[in-house]
Amino acid sequence: MEISTVFLLLSTLLSILLVYLFFSANSRSVRNLPPGPWGWPILGNLPQLGDKPHQTLASLARTYGPLFHLRYGVKDVIVTTSSSVASQFLKTFDANFSDRPPSTGADIHTYSYKDMIFVPYGSRWRMLRKLCFVHLFSNKAMHIFRRVREEEMALLVGRLKNTNGELVRLGEEVNVCVADVLGRAILGKRVFGVKGKGAETFKKLIMEMLEVGVFDIGDFIPGIGWLDIQGVVGKITDIHKRYDMFLDDIITEHERSQKDDGDLLSVMIGMKKKKEDLTGEGEMITDNVIKALLGDLFSAGTDTTSSTSEWALAELIRHPDILEHLQGEIDDVVGRDRLVSDTDLPNLPFLQAVVKEVFRLHPPTPLSLPRLASESCEIQGYHIPKNTMLIVNVWAIGRDPDIWTEPLEFRPSRFLPDGDHANIDVKGNDFEVIPFGAGRRICPGMSLGLKMVQFLTATLVHSFNWKLPDGEFPDKLNMEESFGMTLQRVVPLAAHPQPRLSSDAYKSS
Structure with a gap:
């Protein structure tokens, strides 16, 4: 190794140590931080x-x-595992915790924070959120795209039936359905469930984006980002380059076709051409804004829904009595001569209780996307410094024994009218179950995500009985978790779908 390189590395390490000692001394001078474990130098x-x-x-x-208080490198981090404390951060002090901490990966993926999830709180965030709400998530938009959801659900049923009972990996099948629902609403076309190089490329890109969901040490220790010790930045940069080229082709093709089926991409292209100042502060729709927003919608909207639906079916297979109860409710409302429709969902209270219980035990994002303290504040008698990163452990809150009786048991009845949590919802109002977050930065796609999980769960258990591979028993089903951007199963759920409806019910599929 050249002397100059050795000198550079030693200088970098010395600088890091001095920065660490400075921050450590500064933290010790703040005497009223929440308690927490000692960390490494x-x-x-x-x-x-x-x-x-x-x-x-x-x-x-x-x-x-x-x-409690942690330190990630030189940065202060506050973690809460309590619904009452979370409500103080996300309700009482919501305005102070409405920003996101900077992240190298997010910066690359979002074209320097031109998206909706990681963009700083302000006019651009409000503009993008309103755009998505009006064209994707409002009651009107949900009604317009009801036919899309029902058609894609019927195609999913058809694919499963055509396996003739062969073993299927459920998460993969459901992911195709969810992505194609989003694709038709956002792009005006399917992206996964069609043959061709383009669909396979897009599928691979989305999967790769979701897999790079690890902490990048360079975000927390000044001066070492250039080393890319974990190789995270290199991976993200490579994925982003391919993703960028793919979306450029999508936008160009859409512009050339001059097609406008009311999909979100057509709306955004129209706004880009008009060059309107959408916020009064010079904020306009550009190609990079479009690509960043598309990345948000597909990465956050596909895997969260498919993984939650996979957890739902796994829990129901493990609890045959609950599965039988749910099938009975759906049979009573829908019958066995047709598939479940979108409009059936409000008439299925036990289904809704099942889905709530799944969200409680298996939230799609077990740790909330981090927030950042804009100013110092005091919570629970403790000092929270400015620029502290907040993490809400949604997974732990859902398993808090001070709130939930038998917290590790799958018991949907707790959410029924005579249950001990009958009035709790999952829409950010009750902090005991907040799978979509809460406050200003609550997941904007909550309405669609909730409906899709309900629709998928109802369709899968109504249309099929599910048999595990030979030698596997429901009560021994592996339920181990794998941490990432979403809460995945270590062992993907694989089972044999066995049709349980009349032959007429499957004709539309």
């Missing part, structure tokens, strides 16, 4: 998180309480 508590941080943080709460 320079790295702080990062090495202690393990490969399942949501479980590690839940365990730390049993020692340090429901509000």
Whole structure:
């Protein structure tokens, strides 16, 4: 190694150590931080998180309480595992915690924060959120695209029936359905469920984006980002380049076709051409804004829904009595001569209770997307410094024994009218179950995500009985979790679909 290179590395390490010592001394001068474990020199508590941080943080709460302090590198982090404390952050002090901390990966993926999920709180965020709400998530938009949801659900049923009972990996099949619902609403066409190189390329890109969901140590320790120690930045940059080229082709093709079926991409292209100032502050729709927003919608909207639906079916297979009860309710409302329709869902209270229980035990994002304190504040008697990162452990809140009787048991009855949590919803109003978050930065696609999980769960259990592979037993089904951008199963659910409806019911599929 050349002397100049050695000198550069030593200088970098010395600088890092000095920065760490400065920040550590500064933190010690703030005497009223929440309690928390000691961390490593320079790295702080990062090495202690393990490969399942949501479980590690839940365990730390049993020692340090429901509000505790960590240090990721040189950065302050506050973690809460309590619904009452979370409500203070996301309701009482919501305005102070409405920004996102900067992230190298997010910066690359979102064209320097031109998206809706990671964009700083302000006029651009409001503009993008309104755009998506009006054209995708409002009651009017949900009604317009009802036919799309029903058609794609029928195609899913048809694909499963045509396997003739062969073993299927459910998550993959459901992911195709969800992505094509979004594709038709956003792009005006299917993206996964069609043959061709383009669909396969897009599918691979989305999957790769979701897999790079790890902490990048360079975000927390100044001066070492250029080293890319974990190789995360290199992976993200490579994926982003391919993603960018693919979306450029999508936009160009859409513009050339001059097609406008009311899909979101057509709307955004029209707004781009008009060059309107949408916020009064010079905010306009550009190609990069379009691509960043498309990335948000597909990466956040596909895997969260498909993984939650996979968890739902796994829990129902493990609990045959609950599955039989749910099938009975749907049979009573729908019968066995047709498939479940979108309009049946409000008439299925036990289905809604099942889905709530799935969200409680298996939230799609076990740790909320982090927020950032704009100003210092005091919560629970503790000082929270400016620029502190907030993490809400949604997974731990859903399993809090102080709130839930038998918290590890799958018991949908707790949400029924005579249950002990009958009035709790999952829409951000009740902090005991917040799978979509809460407050200003609540998931904007909550209405569609909730409906899709209900629709998928109802369709899968109504249209088929599910048989595990030979030698596997429901009560022994592997339910181990894998941490990432979404809460995945370590062992994907694979089962044999066995049609249970009359032959007429499958004709539309």
